[in-house]
Amino acid sequence: MQTIPEENIKDAAQGLRAIAHELRLAVLCHLKNGPMCVNELMEVTAASQSNLSQHLSKMRMMGIIVNDKRGQQVYYRIANPEFLSLVDVLRRIYCPEAYQGSLEGAKG
């Protein structure tokens, strides 16, 4: 398994910071099945409009998500599927309760 060369550490750390927040991580998770507009994200995250908008803005500037306008709404989606791999690793680390093994775990 390789490492991150020194010249890329800064970018990688910045990218991490763009996700290292409860609300932003939640947004990332909610977007895993496809684009959602701000209104929908407001509902599922229970965040205020302004607050959510600011976090979306940050995530967009940091390259985590991209958006496209459809009529009056703005739809956001994940910019790079690798961010879902990242979420998956987090799940393996921080969700010990969740079912994580292969199906043969049902054996016995």
Next chain:
Amino acid sequence: MQTIPEENIKDAAQGLRAIAHELRLAVLCHLKNGPMCVNELMEVTAASQSNLSQHLSKMRMMGIIVNDKRGQQVYYRIANPEFLSLVDVLRRIYCPEAYQGSLEGAKG
């Protein structure tokens, strides 16, 4: 690919914050081949003693690394190998220059 349930989002975000810093991410990368003491980490990261110590302390409190004293020195190592998977995903996202494909890339 699964998501992180709401009840674990807070922990996961906290864990991310514990790595979302240039110096801390660099430390994590340097530890990938085994334990290192503070002096060694000071050399490779070029950080000041106090600064490094504080960051190590934070990473330890957040469960990223663990330490054990050997004589006068304190050796740190990665607490959970999954953190290396996390680094690997970061590398795939933020190191486009690095050689990332399989060996068959040499074909042709």
Next chain:
DNA sequence: TCATTGCATTAGCAAATTATAATATACAAT
């Protein structure tokens, strides 16, 4: 044209983060 809806932006403040400098502690050697 006027009101409404969906979202972004700005301002302001509280809280968290980070770096430096100084001091403390533990161990080792003389």
Next chain:
DNA sequence: ATTGTATATTATAATTTGCTAATGCAATGA
């Protein structure tokens, strides 16, 4: 006992982050 080495802790100041409230602006509909 004293000195030196390795690391931790504390204090502090500067910067960044995050939330709320207020305002702006584009698209829609009456």
